Amino acid sequence: MIALAAILAGILVACGLYLMLSRNLQRMVIGFLLLSNGVNLLVLTAAGLPARAAPPLLGEGASGSPFADPLAQAFILTAIVIGLGMAAFLVALSTRLHEASGRDDVEGDDET
Amino acid sequence: MHTILIAIVAIPFVGAAAALVLSSRWAGRLALLVPALVLALSVPRWPAAAGRGETVLVPIAWFPSAGMTASLRLDHLGAFFVLLVAGVGLGIVQYSRAYLGRNATPRFWAVLLAFMGAMLAIVLSDSLLLLFVFWELTTLASFLLIGMDGAAPEARSGAIRAFLVTGAGGLSLLAGILVLGQIAGTYDLSSMPARAERIMASPARDVALLLMLVGAFTKSAQFPFHFWLPGAMAAPAPVSAFLHSATMVKAGIFLVGRLSPIFGASPAFQPILLTVGLTTFLVGGWNAVRAWDLKKLLAHSTVANLGVLTALYGIYPPADVHGGIVRGELLAITSHALYKSALFLLVGWMEKASGTRDLSILKEERWFRREPIGGVLIGIGALTMGGFPFVLGFMSKEVFLQALLDARFPGAVAAVAAAVLGGAMAVVYALKLFVSTFWGPELPPDWRGYPRSEISRWLLVVPAILLLPHVIGGIAPGWLLGSVLEPGTDWPAWFAVWHHLDRIFLLSVSTLGIGIAGYLLWRRYARVPAQAETELAFDRLASTLLGASSAFSRAAQAGGHSRYLAVMLLFGAAASAAALCEGSFPRLRGAQTSWSVDLLAAPLPAAIIAAGAVLAVLVQDRVSKIIFMAAAGYGLAVFYVLFRAPDLVLTQILVETVSLILLLLVFQRLPRLGPDERSRGRRVAHGFFAAALGLGMAVLAWASGIHPAGHPAGAxxxxxxxxxxKGRNVVNVILVDFRGADTLGEITVLAVAAIGVVALRAKRARARAEEA
Amino acid sequence: MNSFLLRQVARGVLPVAVLFAVYLLLRGHDAPGGGFVAGLVTSAAVILHALANVAPHKRRRRPRVLRSVWIGLLVAAGTGLVAVAAGKPFLTHSHFDIGSGHGALHLSTTLLFDVGVFLVVVGSTITALAAFAEEEPR
Incomplete structure (x- = not known):
């Protein structure tokens, strides 16, 4: 399970990065969203998960089964929302750039 | 009592804020009120703090979970500095009102008052961290005040030099404070002496000591950091008098005093202070002998004096240091602060009245004949600077010599010789000032300054008041010391204006004699020198550094975000790889196996995520791209179910929906996506890079995921x-309670992002309205 | 996106969604939910409503939701400052119980903090999307 999640996080990060390396703004935005999902999964995976874990919701009595790590979940929860905020800002920047210059890609070194 | 300490620190800052909104006239009046109030609050505390040695501690919590406090403390040393800062400050403010006139903007008053507050806070801080904060604030205030006349290149370079040197020292101080705090387990000065054994036992002790001393030495212009102080003389006279002779440069001395109860037992402590102090004494003295610009002369002699103050802490054995004060320290600080600030103020007056501060010109014109009052005042200041009898400077010098003679350490003879030599140089430059004040060839005057009627009397009254204790102390030193400065300490018989023939007397006389001989030699052979070498060397160093850093920026910031991304990610990857190698997988304990149920449920969302991500890269049509990306996101939401994260499931679904709408809404305004603009080779390179990093991330996630932490933070x-x-949803409890401050920061980020979007769009709307 | 069916659905969904969001917000301390989730539910519903219902000529009206961002930040920071005023560290929460036993009403400043989070999330997402939506596509 951890291995599967790790592989998925790797795929999301790789695909997101590949798109982000493009100079095209639309590809960058999509890449950014994929990348942030990948990083969220990465953090969650890295926190580990005990066998037969229960969600971090405390019941009335002790059930005996371990809980999933709540700290990682709290981190990721805010990270998801902030990712949305960042994406919105990125999109606003790209439309603004498009309006100002008529282009939808950023300038840069062409061959490195 | 608690309120009084807080008020002493707060009043100047309140005044500074208020000064900004007042007219410059009223800001000046307000500035006069601030030190007066502080004096009124602190003078009644002096007998208790100095005589009975009472210490008032005001514990203030700052960040308790990190062991950080903002506690204040008033003891003998602190109270002395409060009186010094407020007392000299009062005179300085009145002088500035008269001297600067219209040039004293509200901003000037605000910075001056803020400096005063920062200085008071430094000497009242019990927490080293609080001390550091205000330490840096004084650096900043000094920068702003030196560079007040931003149009003058001398002011600009002087301000930058002072800022770089003292700022770097401040960073060193911070590092030292952190190391010390880690060793001692506290940042509170008052609880440090009790833990001295623990500090002494630590191997990192001397690292902390050295780092903190570098901070103190830069601030107090000790060799080899002394060169910034003469450059700071581009500041107006009252600023030089206040910051660069009376108070700010004494902050380093104050810090050494605070450190001496903690580090006194360290074998490195005293030799460093003594060596650095005496070297500074000699270097400063030699530079002052060579100087022609009166302000530079005073600045170099300040450097020399600061060297003496530092050296005093290196002489007495730790057992003789009571509450961070060594015998004669307060006398020496008082003496220097008063006469040196008075001299700076007098030079300010002179520059106004004569139009120059070049000693060679003044000397030739016998200028002081026409200004007898100013001449006499400068004369008194010069005498005490040279350590002549019947003024306080004499006493101060004798105390220093006596300390050296009493001390038992290797190389004591060399130290005494250095003291005599330095004292002789002080005599030389004092005579330079004194003699040119009263004697010299008579030349027709060349009137360059303002007419006398336009110069305020305060420019002479304030220095006269500052010099008054010198005359009193010169005649009745026992009274000044015994009942005012250090009540309760008994002073030996030699401490008087006139005493019988003994070693100190002989040393004093020989110092005077060598000095006078030196002066005669100087008269014969003196030449007007070029700019001091160290300054040039430092400026070269600074410009080399700046050049190197801009070359580095050009190389690293070549434009093109893909390169930035690659650099940042490579560093991140290297750091993660280092962390992985550190662990090197020795303990494969507790790898989890029992996942049978979930493993059956996992493949479908996993396939959706993987397919979505890959297809989002491969397809060309942008709507399909967005849909695939969203599919991967929704798949992830299902995956969060398997991770037992109900809150994440909800959040992920909602965010994915909103971002889907956002992209569909916005992308229709952008041009259609063409084929990937990257060349084939670049695509391969980028793909390889991305795949490698993805693989690395997967390994990182896997490696740390299968090693459960010994003490997971969440437990x-x-x-x-x-x-x-009182919450059952631990994720929510963490968000709103345990890590509430984080969440506050995060919603602030969200708010800033939203405002940024609005700002970017609003510009567009305005542009459209203008078109229409 | 201005079809009749969508309009009717959105009209029905909005109040239900807002009620649901309030429910999520209130129970967030003990069960899945809380300010972030509730805020996102509300804004998703509002966006759906806006996309379906707002006729093109009405889109020029700039929504004033940005204000809720400020109010939210103030509320969240304010709850922290209450503790400071009481002499405790920033963001120390206090709890009160009204009544006792199973039917006791539990009140705490954590809920207020979550309301602040809710307001910021609602305000910023709607503001950002509205900033894009108010212009006509070319």
Missing amino acids: EQLALSLPEA
Whole structure:
């Protein structure tokens, strides 16, 4: 399970990065969203998960089964929302750039 | 009592804020009120603090969980500095009102008052961290005040030099404070002496000591950091008098005093202070002998004096240091602060009245004949600077010599010789000033300054008041010391204006004699020198550094975000790889196996995520791209179910929906996506790079995921959630309670992002309205 | 996106969604939910409503939701400052129980903090999307 999640996080990060390396703004935005999902999964995976874990919701009595790590979940929860905020800002920047210059890609070194 | 200490620190800052909104005239009046208030609050505390040695501690919590406090403390040393800062400050403010006139903007008053507040806070801080904060604030204030006349290149370079040197020293101080705090387990000065054994036992002790001393030495212009102080003389006269002779440069001395009860037992402590102090004494003295610009002369002699103050802490054995004060220290500081600030103020007056501060010109014109009052005042200041009898400077010098003679350490003879030589140089430059004040060839005057009627009397009254204690102390030193400065300490018989023939007397006389001989030699052979070498060397160093850093920026910031991304990610990857190698997989304990149920449920969302991500890269049509990306996101939401994260499931679904709408809404305004603009080779390179990093991330996630942490941070929060925060959803409890400050920061980021979007769009709307 | 069916659905969904969001917000301390989730539910519903219902000529009206961002930040920071005023560290929460036993009403400043989070999330997402939506596509 951890291995599967790790592989998925790797795929999301790789695909997101590949798109982000493009100079095209639309590809960058999509890449950014994929990348942030990948990083969220990465953090969650890295926190580990005990066998037969229960969600971090405390019941009335002790059930005996371990809980999933709540700290990682709290981190990721805010990270998801902030990712949305960042994406919105990125999109606003790209439309603004498009309006100002008529282009939808950023300038840069062409061959490195 | 508690309120009084807080008020002493707060009043100047309140005044500074108020000065900004007042007219410059009223800001000046307000500035006069501030030190007067501080004096009124602190003078009644002096007998208790100095005589009975009472210490008032005001504990203030700052960040208790990190062991950080903002506690204040008033003791003998602190109270002395409060009086010094407020007392000299009062005179300085009145002088500035008269001297600067219209040039004193509200901003000037605000910075001056803020400096005063920062200085008071430094000497009242019990917490080293609080001390550091205000330490840096004084650096900043000094920068702003030196560079007040931003149009003058001399002011600009002087301000930058002072800022770089003292700022770097401040960073060193911070590092030292952190090391010391880690060793001692506290940042509170008052609890440090009790833990001296623990500090002494640590191997990092001397690292902390050295780092903190570098901070103190830069601030107090000790060799080899002394060169910034003469450059700071581009500041107006009252600023030089206040910051660069009376108070700010004494902050380093104050810090050494605070450190001496903690580090006194360290074998490195005293030799460093003594060596650095005496070297500074000699270097400063030699530079002052060579100087022609009166302000530079005073600045170099300040450097020399600061060297003496530092050296005093290196002489007495730790047992003789009571409350961070060595015998004669307060006398020496008082003496220097008063006469040197008075001299700076007098030079300010002179520059106004004569139009120059070049000693060679003044000397030739016998200028002081026409200004007898100013001449006499400068004469008194010069005498005490040279350590002549019947003024306080004499006493100060004798105390220093006596300390050296009493001390038992290797190389004591060399130290005494250095003291005599330095004292002789002080005599030389004092005579330079004194003699040119009263004697010299008579030349027709060349009137360059303002007419006398336009110069305020305060420009002479304030220095006269500052010099008054010198005359009193010169005639009745026992009274000044015994009942005012250090009540309760008994002073030996030699401490008087006139005493019988003994070693000190002989040393004093020989110092005077060598000095006078030196002066005669100087008269014969003196030449007007070029700019001091160290300054040039430093400026070269600074410009080399700046050049190197801009070359580095050009190389690293070549434009093109893909390169930036690659650099940042490579560093991140290297750091993660280092962390992985550190662990090197020795303990494959507790790898989890029992996942049978979930493993059956996992493949479908996993396939959706993987396919979505890959297809989002491969397809060309942008709507399909967005849909595939969203599919991967929704798949992830299902995956969060398997990770037992109900809150994440909800959040992920909602965010994915909103971002889907956002992209569909916005992308229709952008041009259609063409084929990937990257060349084939670049695509391969980028793909390889991305795949490698993805693989690395996967390994990182896997490696740390299968090694459960020994003490997961969440475990404590799980245990505390119900009893302390009364919540059953631990994720939410963490968000709103345990890590509430983080969440506050995060919603602030969200708010800033939203405002940024609005701002970017609003510009567009305005542009459209203008078109229409 | 201005079809009749969508309009009717959105009209029905909005109040239900807002009620649901309030429910999520209130129970967030003990069960899945909380300010972030509730805020996102509300804004998703509002966006759906806006996309379906707002006729093109009405889109020029700039929504004033940005204000809720400020109010939210103030509320969240304010709850922290209450503790400071009481002499405790910033963001120390207090809890009160009204009544006792199973039907006791539990009140705490954590809920207020979550309301602040809710307001910021609602305000910023709607503001950002509205900033894009108010212009006509070319």
